[in-house]
Amino acid sequence: MTYTLPPLNALRAFEAAARHLSFKLAAHELHVTPAAVGQQVKALEARLGVRLFERLHKQLILTTAGQAYLPGISDGFRHIAEATSQLKPAGAVLLQLGVHGNLDLRRLELAEFRSAHADIGLRVLQPAGLHELVEGKVDLLIARGLGHHPGYRCDRVNEGSGLGDWLIAPEGTADCPEIVCFREWLRALPAENPLANRRPSSGRHQRELRRV
Template sequence: MTYALPPLNALRAFEAAARHLSFKLAAHELHVTPAAVGQQVKALEARLGVQLFERLHKQLILTAAGQAYLPGISEGFRHIAEATSQLKPAGAMQLQLGVHGSFDLRRLDLAAFRSTHAEIGLRVLQPAGLHELVEGKVDLLIARGLRHHPGYRCERIDEGSGGGDWLVAPEGTADCPEIVSFRVWLRALPAAKPLANRRPRLVGGVGS
């Protein structure tokens, strides 16, 4: 059976933009420019012959067609990700962790993580910051004092009222198996407390 499918990149652009209601935040997630996301969505709309978004002044809204289309596309990507995860041999899932320069890596007991998670190839980049995360050089970041950033999930990993250390991941990949495994590992460390999950409030906008 031959499947009549639109281009994958166009579907990814639509799905990310629909979740964020913002071309700019979708662009951050996909590591492209907002203009590229907008062009991909426009090409998808032309191919389908339907309008998926209402482009208002500084606001992006799903049309009825877009709302009906999104669940199936999101579910399709989830099935692809799960099938890929099951297919990969041990160590095939790669996780690039970025860590700010003053963080003591001994807190993470990375040797024990690697020994108990043979399916994940963990690499660490230190020092690293938000720039490396946005540019796609790391998949996950331990940052100092980054309590909120649009399009990213920020979860505190220590106690206190100061800046503290935060685990930061793009909203679109924050629930990927390898990131979930590392998050669970952090929670289980003897000195760790449950992560304080703060999902950022996303403000939609065509170019915002």
């Protein structure tokens, strides 16, 4: 059976905006600009041939059509999320890694990590930030910033001062075996990889991440 569906990004924009009744809050959730949310919703309305929102001064209101459309879309996303959560990657322990949106995942050599650590099921969320870490959507996070967050262990993954990439984990779980394993993986990345400063001379001489 072939499903005739509107673009997924447009549906996500509508569903988030409808829940928040705000393009701004939807944009924050989806890590895009309010203008992008507005454009996606407008494109969806054009495709469907109906208005989903009344755009009043500083207020967003669902139309009758929008109110009728929202429950089915929300249920659809919930079913997808539930089905995804039941698909557990290979490995006895699930590790959920969040990564900021500007980082090229190829730099992390995740396929090699999975091959080398078959006991860890690694799942990646990108883009992700402190919001996802605080809410427990990820177990640890590679974030771009200054790396000072009370209650969290922050390890810099590139040399220098000021803004940089940091591996961030809650203090209470920062020393869990799977998180320690991934931290050590970052330390051993090859020198040509922008996340690493130099190639270790041996397995026992890995570059130490600077902890704050």
